[in-house]
Amino acid sequence: MQKIAIITDSCSDLTFETLNQYHITMFPIRIIYKEREFLDKIEITSEEMYANLQKEIPSTSLPDLAYCEKQVAKLKAEGFTDFIIITVSSNLSGTLNALKILGEHHTDVNFHFFDSLTLGYPQGVIAIEAGKLAIAGENVESILTKLEDVRKRTHGYIALDTLEYLKRGGRLGKTTATLGELISLKPIISSNDEGLLFTYCKARGRKQALSKVKQIILSYLDKGKCSLWILQGNALKDGYALLEELKSHPNLNFISLETVGPSMGVHTGPNVVGFAILEEA
Structure with a gap:
């Protein structure tokens, strides 16, 4: 009989409360500074990472495999037979390939990998839906099939204050980033069907960017029922204001305010507002 564990990397930005x-x-993804490295969310918080950005911009790297090994051993001891691992887009990170290698060392259990083809909280939404399906008693094949549909109905956008951090992290072409900075544009970034980042649109100034984020959200809500997660990174006031403006929409099944985690915030930089949305089936 299958006993299914749902696993995701910390790029999903899920809180410990939601994980539980x-x-x-x-x-956890590793956050690497010159002097030491930290396990994302476990040894460093978003607030700590943002507070240190002026001193040093860290890099990120693959999950700590020693930590992952301990988690796998714990799950195996608890009787789990099948692991469904939902990862950050394989076109943005080597996490999926690294965890496949980890799985090859555990032939006594079954590893199943699901490429979210996105990153940040949209990835987290897919993991949440997988968790719900596992709790409901769905088998592995059913969960993986249903996640394909969930992925199509999950969308994410984030308004950046600057392109500098995406440029430094290699997530966006340097020419594109430099051109945007020259004319003071505030880009709104999303991911495409191939799991690559692209600039959805550009706004002149922060006020216009926040207004555009709201418009994009309403383009989904006005069509039908949705669950919505407002995202903020070092921009709590703006994130909360957006939640207040939208919380009474009749097509909202769920709404919450979430924080961009350290591994994502390294690449988005501070003062970002965005959202993840799930169109209900």
């Missing part, structure tokens, strides 16, 4: 609620295990 949906019985999801998290593999």
